[in-house]
Amino acid sequence: MIGLLKILFLEDVISDAELIWREIEKSQIAFEKLLVDNRKDFVEGIATFNPDIIIADYKLPDFDGISALNFRNENTPLIPFILVTGSINEEVAVECMKAGADDYVLKENLSRLGPAINNSLNKAKFLKQKLDAENALRESEERFRILYDEAVAGLYRTNLQGDILMANKTLIKMLGFQNFEELASRNLNVAGYAPSYKRNTFIDRIEKEGEVRNLEATWIRKDGKAILVKESAKAIRNSEGKIIFYDGIVEDITERKKVEEDLDISNRLIEGILNAIPARVFWKDINLVYLGCNAIFAKDAGLIEPREIIGKNDYQLVWREQADLYRNDDLDVIRSGKPKFNIEESQSTPDGNTITLLTNKVPLFTSNGKISGILGTYIDITYRKRAEEALSKSEARFRSYFNSSIVGISITSPTKGWIEVNEHLCDLLGYTREELLLTTWSELTHPEDLNLDYENFDRVVKGEIDGYNIDKRFICKNGEIIWTSLSVRCVRHSDGQVDYFIALLFDISERKRAEIELIHSKEKAEEGDRLKTAFLNNISHEIRTPLNAIVGFATILGRYELTPEKKKEFVDIIFASNNQLLSIISGILSLASLEAGQEKISEAETDLNKLLLNVYEQFSITHKSAEVEFNYQTSLPDTLAFVYTDPVKLMQILVNLVENAMKYTHKGEVSFGYTVSDNKLQFYVKDTGIGIPQDMKELIFERFRQVDNSPTRKYGGTGLGLSISKGYVELLGGSIMLSSELGKGSVFSFTLPYNPVTPVPSDEKNHLKDSGILIPPGKTILVAEDETNNFLLINEILVDMQLKVYRAVNGFEAVNFCSPGNLPDLILMDIKMPEMDGIEATKKIKGLYPQVPIIALTAYALEEDKRNILSSGCNEYIQKPLNRQLLFDTLAKYLAD
Secondary structure, eight states: OOOEEEEEEEEOOHHHHHHHHHHHHHHHHEEEEEEOOOOHHHHHHHHHHHEEEEEEEOOOSBBBHHHHHHOOOOOOOTSSSEEESSSSOOOHHHHHHHHTOEEEEEGGGGGHHHHHHHHHHHHHHHHHHHHHHHHHHHHHHHHHHHHHHSSSSSSEETTTOOOOOEHHHHHHHHHTTTTTTHHHOOOTTSSOOOOOOOHHHHHHHHHHHHHHEEEEEEEEEETSSSEEEEEEEEEEOTTTSSSEEEEEEEEEEEEHHHHHHHHHHHHHHHHHHHHHOSSEEEEEETSSEEEEEEEHHHHHHTTTGGGGGOOGGGSSSGGGGHHHHHHHHHHHHHOOOOOOEEEEEEETTTSSSEEEEEEEEEEEOOOOEEEEEEEEEEEEOOHHHHEEEHHHHHHHHHHHHHHSSSSSSEEEEETTTEEEHHHHHHHHHOHHHHHHHBHHHHHHHHHHHHHHHHHHHHHHHHTTEEEEEEEEEETTTTSOEEEEEEEEEEEEEETTEEEEEEEEEEEEEEEEEHHHHHHHHHHHHHHHHHHHHHHHHHHHHHHHHHHHHHHOOOOOOHHHHOOOOHHHHHHHHHHHHHHHHHHHHHHHHHHHHHHHHOOOOEEEEEEOOOOOOOHHHHHHHHOOOEEEEEEEEEOOOOGGGGEEEEEHHHHHHHHHHHHHHHHHHSSEEEEEEEEEEEEEEEEEEOOOOOOGGGGTTTGGSSOOOOOOOSTTTOOOOSSSHHHHHHHHHHHOOOEEEEEHHHHHHEEEEEEEEBOOOOOOOOOGGGGGHHTTTOOOOOOOEEEESSSSHHHHHHHHHHHHTTTEEEEEEHHHHHHHHHOSSSSSSSSEEEEEEOSSSSSHHHHHHHHHTSSSSSEEEEESSSSSHHHHHHHHTTTTTSSSOOHHHHHHHHHHHHHHH
């Protein structure tokens, strides 16, 4: 049943409108109406009344039904539209239906109006459901595409011949490719793996078993770097059971393997430390079953290696006679959750003897606070016991043992003075016996450990405990600080008063240093992981932002008819986004080159004043702001401003620093310039921006570092600019400095050696475009390029210059094309090509025809790549993406008559 309808009526004759209303009421349709008779009211009625259906007369004095229908089609196509009019011929009726009317009803036959309304509403409902279903399907497909592309694991699909049909972004990035087209040039049946990986065996297993899971293999990235992966693949069959595709999942486990190796190293280190400790160490689970021990404990148990104790209990070891005693102590610790210290107990040995132990046991807890077992340590105090017994029998025998002990031993008074010390303790602290007896142990204790020592000492004096064991630091005579494991016991008079203390000192400095280094290494590794994660999140955002603009506006240019002004606007946005993306990639490459030690200096005669002017003009165009004054200052006159340095790196340093200053300055001033003093160039970049916290002034020069690394940070950027600038400054023989105050601004300054040269007037004729030199039409160009899209772009540019273009898809074709009677006027040579690369092809062509100019046109961007390319014989080097003006100038240099 239809509810209350909102009907917009377009009718100029009120009597006709009333007839229509009565007919609708007869059809038992409840409705709310709005009557209009002109275009203005009709348009306003659709916007404000929001009708469920429109009923319009065919012809009105100042408006007509077809015009109203066309407006409906353009603005609210889902609102049903019925024409109710006088007699019209068949052609007009057909015109109305073709124009999109849902129905038409003659005023002479209004009885059709009710059914026509119901049919039109049902039709609109069906159309809306269809549109909703189509939108849902598109959204579902888009969600699948996003999930596929953004999956954390690499995904691919190949045909039986190994051609890659699908791959997500993760796999493309994992293998070092820029896009799917690059990756698709690799056939997975024949390339991309280490020699140890048998791809045919892998395919055979899929065909026989249907799938292969978690196969570890070594894959090769585009740059030749080997990575460890875990690969799973499954055969996709058609309805006839025939394999048509292979779907695979690839997970890069290189870092995981490294972590496992590092963990193994750490475990071995901990094992070494435990085995180096003179005390016995062991640990048990909640059922008092041994989980591990150190080597000296295993020896006491009559075992060869510590791992042999795993799974055993005390009743299965040589001290089974004392097992009940040990078990009771263990259970006390587990039930109370409190440690037990300084337990003296006997122990049977593998050779049938009995030794005395001084044991400590503490509970072990899980992360949620539950007791999971116990950790115990003990030292063999048999010798100490014998020493005590020997002391009561013979001072001479005691002295002999006392001084020959391998541990430091002291006897001290209740007033903390030394009564006696052995030779090992003297050697440990660097004093003679006479010197040491003039001090007290509290004087030589590290101040930070003194309170702990005093607390335990006072408890012994009060009779609360008989002795204590602590780790503490001593200050040696030469100022060196050593760590010791201190075991103190009290000897009392018959009346209970303290007579003296006996202390045993073990030098554990090496163990402590190892523990501290281990902690520092762990903290450093965790900090590195945090920085890498922040950088990856940051760089992902920075790359996707311009890429989104490039893809989005390129799609608009390809799909829609646009005005020339709009086209130019969108093209400008695409170029700006492209430059932003190239800047990000260049920064990453520059940092990689610096860290690999491959970045080299290319000194040339450089006009400092002109270089600063270029920087100023660049930012004057791209960073205009009425609230920020921007200026620069030179120190030398133009005629004396020529120096030897690397202009490219100097330009990059200044651009990075000025760009940062502009980014973080919203009001005030940004200025830069240089001065000369003490045979050095002193450059500076000043701003009145937000400033830098004191604790970040050193850290911001580290790679991946930014003051704010959070996902919600206000300012963008990769965090590489300052690191690259610092590297370049130091490469050029200088140093960089920073002074800053929060809220007031910053000053970045750096020095470079001042190497002046006599300026040589530049040859204005070298600027081919300004001098009017043109490329004669009809010159022949051989383009060696394997990528079709790249060739189409180059061909379009060259044909526009009225040049004849020939193509070679690899180095072999380029070499074979050249012959004495068929030499091109110039060759554009790609470097990375199948079968024979551009460097090898250049060497062969130059060896036969040295007069033919060859221009390298390549995506390789590192300095080392450029040197290799030019040393192979190429006359010039042009980086991709292609700059049309640079290409024109370079061609004109070699083709102009």
